[in-house]
Amino acid sequence: xxxxxxxxxxxxxxxxxxxxxxxxxxxxxxxxxxxxxxxxxxxxxxxxxxxxxxxxxxxxxxxxxxxxxxxxxxxxxxxxxxxxxxxxxxxxxxxxxxxxxxxxxxxxxxxxxxxxxxxxxxxxxxxxxxxxxxxxxxxxxxxxxxxxxxxxxxxxxxxxxxxxxxxxxxxxxxxxxxxxxxxxxxxxxxxxxxxxxxxxxxxxxxxxxxxxxxxxxxxxxxxxxxxxxxxxxxxxxxxxxxxxxxxxxxxxxxxxxxxxxxxxxxxxxxxxxxxxxxxxxxxxxxxxxxxx
Numbered sequence: 585x586x587x588x589x590x591x592x593x594x595x596x597x598x599x600x601x602x603x604x605x606x607x608x609x610x611x612x613x614x615x616x617x618x619x620x621x622x623x624x625x626x627x628x629x630x631x632x633x634x635x636x637x638x639x640x641x642x643x644x645x646x647x648x649x650x651x652x653x654x655x656x657x658x659x660x661x662x663x664x665x666x667x668x669x670x671x672x673x674x675x676x677x678x679x680x681x682x683x684x685x686x687x688x689x690x691x692x693x694x695x696x697x698x699x700x701x702x703x704x705x706x707x708x709x710x711x712x713x714x715x716x717x718x719x720x721x722x723x724x725x726x727x728x729x730x731x732x733x734x735x736x737x738x739x740x741x742x743x744x745x746x747x748x749x750x751x752x753x754x755x756x757x758x759x760x761x762x763x764x765x766x767x768x769x770x771x772x773x774x775x776x777x778x779x780x781x782x783x784x785x786x787x788x789x790x791x792x793x794x795x796x797x798x799x800x801x802x803x804x805x806x807x808x809x810x811x812x813x814x815x816x817x818x819x820x821x822x823x824x825x826x827x828x829x830x831x832x833x834x835x836x837x838x839x840x841x842x843x844x845x846x847x848x849x850x851x852x853x854x855x856x857x858x859x860x861x862x863x864x865x866x867x868x869x870x871x872x873x874x875x876x
Contacts, residue, residue, distance in 0.1 A: 585650055588614040589812075590621065603629035611640065615647040682863045688816040692824055693809045693833035695798065697849040700786060700806035702827030703756065704854060706731055712754035714738060714747075714773060716765040722818035723760055723790070726859065730826045733758070738773050740766065747776045757785060758825065762792040762813040770797060778803055790821050799840040801847075809835065819859065824851060828858030 588609050600608070603625030606617050610630050620626040634640050655661070694701055711733040713724060718737055727733050736750050751757060759777055761770065774797070781787045781804055788806040791797055792813035801807040808824060808831065810817040823829040834848035862869045 585615045585654055586613060587616045587618060589618045591619055603627075606630065607633045610644075611637075613643070615650055678861075678863045678869055682861055685816055685861050685864070688810075688812075688814075689820050689829065691811055691833045692817065692820055692829075692831045693811075693835055693848045694807070694824070694831045694851045695801040695809050695835060695843060695847050695849075696804055696807040697851055698805040700788060701808070701825060701831075701851045702854055702856075703786075703788075703825060704827060706826070709755040710734070710753055711756045711758065712736055712751055714751070714757055714759040714777070716761060716769050716773065721760070722815050723792075723822060726819050726822040727758065727825075729859070730822065730856075738769055738776070740769060742769075742772055744772060744775050744779070747772070748779060751776070751780060755786065756788070758788045758790060760790050760792070761794050761797050763794050764813070765794065770794070774800060781805065788825060790825070792817060792821075795839065798835075799843060801839070802842040809833075823856075823858050827854035827856045829853050 590606065590609070602622045603620075606620045606626035607629040609617055611633060617626070634644065709731075711727075711731045713727060713733050713735050715721075715724075715735060715737050724733075724735070734754065736747065738747060757777070757780055759773060761773060765773075777787050777789065778800075786806075787804055789797075789801070789804050789808065791801075791807065791809045793811050798807070798809055801809070808821055810821050820829060824831045830853045831851040832848075834846050835843065836845060838845045862872055
């Protein structure tokens with residue numbers, strides 16, 4: 585099953601009228617569209633699309649059959665009572681958290697890596713994180729577990745010349761970007777990073793779901809794509825950058841003529857100290873809380 589998180593396609597949604605993005609997503613081959621912004625408009629636009637292209641009815645039938653088969657295999661055809669007193673605990677079990685962690689870890693994609701990742705030698709280097717906001721994130725916290733790192737914030741009024749001057753003393757520039765970053769800030773960041781790359785500096789772009797930024801991945805020597813911007817990936821991506829974890833993901837879509845579906849380089853870990861959930865090393869989180 586191909587499942588598309590519609591809120592995660594923020595940049596695409598902003599370019600189309602209500603329902604159009606969902607219709608295009610269906611036409612592209614997605615079987616399930618999660619949380620569309622306007623369900624009624626989405627249904628209306630998909631029906632219009634089917635009217636214009638009757639051949640797509642076969643794809644619709646196939647998608648419905650696949651969804652029903654998945655439900656059957658999951659045992660959802662059988663009626664079962666739910667204990668409302670344990671729903672929250674069951675949904676947020678240690679096993680569910682571990683599954684979530686593993687899925688995010690395996691999805692991380694090094695779209696580009698020209699001998700940059702992992703960063704092995706951390707001595708005698710100045711590191712700077714280029715960020716689109718002032719907020720201190722989980723990503724920042726986990727970068728600091730490996731290195732002392734400076735921070736440069738790109739704001740709405742930032743200009744390229746000033747930013748280049750601020751970054752002039754940095755050996756390694758790690759940029760954080762996501763789908764929520766405003767267009768003008770994103771454009772400024774891109775211009776600065778491309779100039780630094782042209783100067784031969786080590787630039788590592790960590791993209792947490794910016795679909796309109798990943799089209800430029802081929803211009804960088806190191807580009808890591810994490811698809812979303814939650815605490816899991818903000819914990820995992822720094823570990824990929826510094827070699828505590830491997831990256832084996834492949835891009836499931838084509839972003840541009842040069843960044844194609846299936847793009848991705850395998851980044852091997854170097855057995856550097858890493859961080860994970862207690863269950864990953866056969867420990868119990870609740871027991872650890874009692875020890876505290």
